[in-house]
Amino acid sequence: MTAFARRARASAGRMHxxxxxxxxxxxxxxEERDGCRATDLxxxxxxxxxxxxxxxxxxxxxxxxxxxxxxxxxxxxVLHLTEAGREILAQVTESRRxxxxxxxxxxxxxxxxxxxxxxxxxxxxxxxxx
Numbered sequence: 001m002t003a004f005a006r007r008a009r010a011s012a013g014r015m016h017x018x019x020x021x022x023x024x025x026x027x028x029x030x031e032e033r034d035g036c037r038a039t040d041l042x043x044x045x046x047x048x049x050x051x052x053x054x055x056x057x058x059x060x061x062x063x064x065x066x067x068x069x070x071x072x073x074x075x076x077x078v079l080h081l082t083e084a085g086r087e088i089l090a091q092v093t094e095s096r097r098x099x100x101x102x103x104x105x106x107x108x109x110x111x112x113x114x115x116x117x118x119x120x121x122x123x124x125x126x127x128x129x130x
Contacts, residue, residue, distance in 0.1 A: 035080040
């Protein structure tokens, strides 16, 4: 697991040197949700609000995220990906996909099916129990 995390961090740094793996995770969440509040990000990832604030500030400086007023409540700002944010996220996704395909290319089908099953099991609800 440590090696996996190291590869993910190194990959993130190669794609955009100013962004962390956490930043890419936040970008992915914003894309999935089509935007959300910073407090929602903090709650979803169980991160401190100040941590999310720093990450969001870096994403804004890199012009990957923008704030928009919530149409239902103008007191609330919702974070959205910019076009540049969508592009870099697509590049990261394609790069990761290619890396996985290369790394798993010579695995037998049976091993791939078993591996996929283990990943689903590992990521299933309740898997984060101590």
